[in-house]
Amino acid sequence: MAGKGRLTQRDIARLAGVSQATVSLVLNDAKAAAGRIPAETRERVHKAIRDTGYVADPIARRMAKGLNRILGVFTYEPAFPSAQADFFVPFLLGIEERAQALGYDLLLLTGASGPRGQRKIFHENNRLRLADGCVLLGREFDRAELRKLMSSDYPFVAVGRRDPVGGKLAPYVGADYVSATADLVHRARDKGHARLAYIGPETGAESSVDRWKGFVSALGDARLVYQLTEVGGDARAMLSAIRKAKATVAFFTELADAIVVEAAARSQNLSVPGDLSIVVLGSHLRPQLSGTRFTTFSIPREQMAGVATQMLAERIEAGSPGTQVVLRCDPIEGETLGPVPNSKGMK
Amino acid sequence: MAGKGRLTQRDIARLAGVSQATVSLVLNDAKAAAGRIPAETRERVHKAIRDTGYVADPIARRMAKGLNRILGVFTYEPAFPSAQADFFVPFLLGIEERAQALGYDLLLLTGASGPRGQRKIFHENNRLRLADGCVLLGREFDRAELRKLMSSDYPFVAVGRRDPVGGKLAPYVGADYVSATADLVHRARDKGHARLAYIGPETGAESSVDRWKGFVSALGDARLVYQLTEVGGDARAMLSAIRKAKATVAFFTELADAIVVEAAARSQNLSVPGDLSIVVLGSHLRPQLSGTRFTTFSIPREQMAGVATQMLAERIEAGSPGTQVVLRCDPIEGETLGPVPNSKGMK
DNA sequence: CTCAGATGCTAATACGCATTAGCAGCTAAT
DNA sequence: ATTAGCTGCTAATGCGTATTAGCATCTGAG
Numbered sequence: 001m002a003g004k005g006r007l008t009q010r011d012i013a014r015l016a017g018v019s020q021a022t023v024s025l026v027l028n029d030a031k032a033a034a035g036r037i038p039a040e041t042r043e044r045v046h047k048a049i050r051d052t053g054y055v056a057d058p059i060a061r062r063m064a065k066g067l068n069r070i071l072g073v074f075t076y077e078p079a080f081p082s083a084q085a086d087f088f089v090p091f092l093l094g095i096e097e098r099a100q101a102l103g104y105d106l107l108l109l110t111g112a113s114g115p116r117g118q119r120k121i122f123h124e125n126n127r128l129r130l131a132d133g134c135v136l137l138g139r140e141f142d143r144a145e146l147r148k149l150m151s152s153d154y155p156f157v158a159v160g161r162r163d164p165v166g167g168k169l170a171p172y173v174g175a176d177y178v179s180a181t182a183d184l185v186h187r188a189r190d191k192g193h194a195r196l197a198y199i200g201p202e203t204g205a206e207s208s209v210d211r212w213k214g215f216v217s218a219l220g221d222a223r224l225v226y227q228l229t230e231v232g233g234d235a236r237a238m239l240s241a242i243r244k245a246k247a248t249v250a251f252f253t254e255l256a257d258a259i260v261v262e263a264a265a266r267s268q269n270l271s272v273p274g275d276l277s278i279v280v281l282g283s284h285l286r287p288q289l290s291g292t293r294f295t296t297f298s299i300p301r302e303q304m305a306g307v308a309t310q311m312l313a314e315r316i317e318a319g320s321p322g323t324q325v326v327l328r329c330d331p332i333e334g335e336t337l338g339p340v341p342n343s344k345g346m347k
Numbered sequence: 348m349a350g351k352g353r354l355t356q357r358d359i360a361r362l363a364g365v366s367q368a369t370v371s372l373v374l375n376d377a378k379a380a381a382g383r384i385p386a387e388t389r390e391r392v393h394k395a396i397r398d399t400g401y402v403a404d405p406i407a408r409r410m411a412k413g414l415n416r417i418l419g420v421f422t423y424e425p426a427f428p429s430a431q432a433d434f435f436v437p438f439l440l441g442i443e444e445r446a447q448a449l450g451y452d453l454l455l456l457t458g459a460s461g462p463r464g465q466r467k468i469f470h471e472n473n474r475l476r477l478a479d480g481c482v483l484l485g486r487e488f489d490r491a492e493l494r495k496l497m498s499s500d501y502p503f504v505a506v507g508r509r510d511p512v513g514g515k516l517a518p519y520v521g522a523d524y525v526s527a528t529a530d531l532v533h534r535a536r537d538k539g540h541a542r543l544a545y546i547g548p549e550t551g552a553e554s555s556v557d558r559w560k561g562f563v564s565a566l567g568d569a570r571l572v573y574q575l576t577e578v579g580g581d582a583r584a585m586l587s588a589i590r591k592a593k594a595t596v597a598f599f600t601e602l603a604d605a606i607v608v609e610a611a612a613r614s615q616n617l618s619v620p621g622d623l624s625i626v627v628l629g630s631h632l633r634p635q636l637s638g639t640r641f642t643t644f645s646i647p648r649e650q651m652a653g654v655a656t657q658m659l660a661e662r663i664e665a666g667s668p669g670t671q672v673v674l675r676c677d678p679i680e681g682e683t684l685g686p687v688p689n690s691k692g693m694k
Numbered sequence: 695c696t697c698a699g700a701t702g703c704t705a706a707t708a709c710g711c712a713t714t715a716g717c718a719g720c721t722a723a724t
Numbered sequence: 725a726t727t728a729g730c731t732g733c734t735a736a737t738g739c740g741t742a743t744t745a746g747c748a749t750c751t752g753a754g
Contacts, residue, residue: 060710407740
């Protein structure tokens with residue numbers, strides 16, 4: 001393709017009887033050539049372009065100009081494979097929509113896998129540079145790489161809050177898990193719950209930390225009577241531990257856990273929320289997977305990605321430094337948070 | 348960014364006390380420089396690269412070489428927006444996986460919308476050229492554009508069978524809807540069904556034509572007693588028309604139609620498949636959306652996309668012409684195809 | 695001692711475009 | 725009649741890399 005038949009501006013120039021420079025000027029229209037190139041010449045050039053179907057080579061364009069209206073999308077972690085799909089797709093949708101509106105194309109950075117299948121931004125054949133800037137996706141970031149990226153002047157924006165590295169904050173668009181989680185805890189307390197269980201980690205990814213922080217901040221005189229920091233455990237075991245601790249409501253960071261525990265409860269003739277309330281702290285999985293409408297909050301994933309994309313475009317175009325944004329998560333009423341069972345009130 | 352701090356081979360050359368050409372030779376290692384550049388010099392260059400963190404600019408690289416290990420993904424039709432997401436995402440997954448394995452990045456062609464929001468491959472600012480080749484997605488293709496593409500020497504592969512244009516076959520990887528549909532018809536006939544209904548178009552996209560072709564080819568002495576070529580109609584109307592025609596089984600090309608008709612049937616106390624069998628001719632929607640497990644066939648979407656990507660890579664790298672491939676669709680037993688009701692056999 | 699051949703490297707160029715300086719030719723003001 | 729200023733265009737250059745031709749220098753055979 002590129003090799004032989006490829007038309008160049010020189011070909012057009014010859015056909016129109018002008019110089020290559022003139023063709024370029026006509027193509028880039030606007031200011032420079034404004035009063036300078038008469039309509040008649042312009043038309044000759046356009047005709048030659050129409051006749052031949054010429055299109056400018058974006059590579060050469062980028063080579064000459066430095067920008068090519070391409071945004072990179074970099075995903076840490078295994079990647080795309082089906083299991084992760086539900087996590088990434090909504091973000092991708094949000095990015096795609098905004099990119100389209102802004103006139104950018106999207107480059108999915110895929111090839112580069114590190115040792116254990118993780119990806120690395122910086123590696124010998126750094127593709128990132130192909131794009132004018134880059135959106136970073138992923139639950140956990142490699143901090144060393146993030147620092148390196150920040151010390152370069154390559155424009156990027158992360159989706160999801162990021163802790164500062166080296167005392168500096170990366171530009172990001174996150175979700176306010178802290179408030180959203182605290183809000184759910186308050187709702188539970190308003191319904192009389194005072195013995196809470198928490199199934200999820202306190203540390204690790206920023207998103208985990210934020211949920212935990214929100215949970216703790218709203219505890220008040222309620223008590224955490226059971227905690228399990230490992231997710232994906234055995235449903236029956238989780239359920240019996242929760243029951244044994246006499247927790248009346250369980251908070252799950254993983255929807256998957258909530259689903260299996262709820263199923264286990266049903267199979268033991270326990271009613272949810274009659275005997276046990278369940279709250280899910282947001283989720284990346286599709287709620288439809290389960291028939292149950294859990295009490296939770298929605299993560300504005302498409303919006304996060306859209307805002308991040310917008311910010312990235314501004315970094316690129318205006319050279320602005322980028323900021324930190326958190327978007328609120330709307331509560332979802334659901335039907336798994338009820339009043340405390342057996343409280344001294346009515347049955 | 349690109350402007351100032353950017354390191355170039357010239358910088359490395361200066362640091363290592365060699366020429367730019369030498370740096371390039373060292374970087375591209377292998378044959379040419381094999382015996383020519385002594386380890387000592389090579390090491391000096393590598394050290395300078397390590398010290399500075401230099402990475403070659405892929406744009407310039409492509410400029411000089413002609414290839415950049417990027418595959419384009421072009422989607423006809425509105426694109427990505429949520430409604431279409433379930434259609435495109437599985438293909439994207441398949442492409443992404445194969446691309447990663449082959450060391451390609453993915454360029455999502457998005458920006459360019461045609462007049463009515465459709466996209467055009469050929470338009471003024473043809474981004475396609477950024478990619479070494481392109482995977483084409485979409486139910487319906489613009490035949491004029493396809494012809495144009497075929498007459499160029501730009502490498503591409505379509506996902507989904509395509510009719511020949513101008514007497515020539517485009518390279519594609521499709522699914523064998525003909526056989527899969529015929530197989531389902533045979534199953535229905537084996538269960539005694541002789542009065543069939545078909546809800547779906549006979550013409551239009553290749554995939555529609557193929558289903559219809561398979562359906563007709565397997566009819567035998569069964570009869571098509573009702574047909575509706577428009578999809579997305581009113582559920583009650585569809586159901587009553589099917590019942591009125593005394594069809595015992597209805598074939599749907601759209602899962603969505605099947606879902607609503609089945610729901611309508613239930614609400615009228617009709618049993619599926621007790622009173623009416625329902626067969627769905629494959630689907631791009633998630634089956635989970637409905638609680639019902641329909642009798643249908645699976646479309647090997649990820650596999651199709653993967654094979655197409657592989658073929659594209661071969662077209663690009665080896666200059667092979669590309670072929671036509673159809674993959675088989677596995678039947679899904681489901682629970683909506685039963686024996687004929689009220690036949691002269693038992694109740 | 696000469697010269698062919700190997701060795702180690704560099705200068706030059708191409709890739710396709712954008713951009714800048716500036717050259718003719720012409721008009722109009724002095 | 726001179727010249728300043730405009731109009732319409734082009735030559736030349738740069739972007740960062742890959743690649744080729746070829747220049748020194750050295751080695752060893754004759």
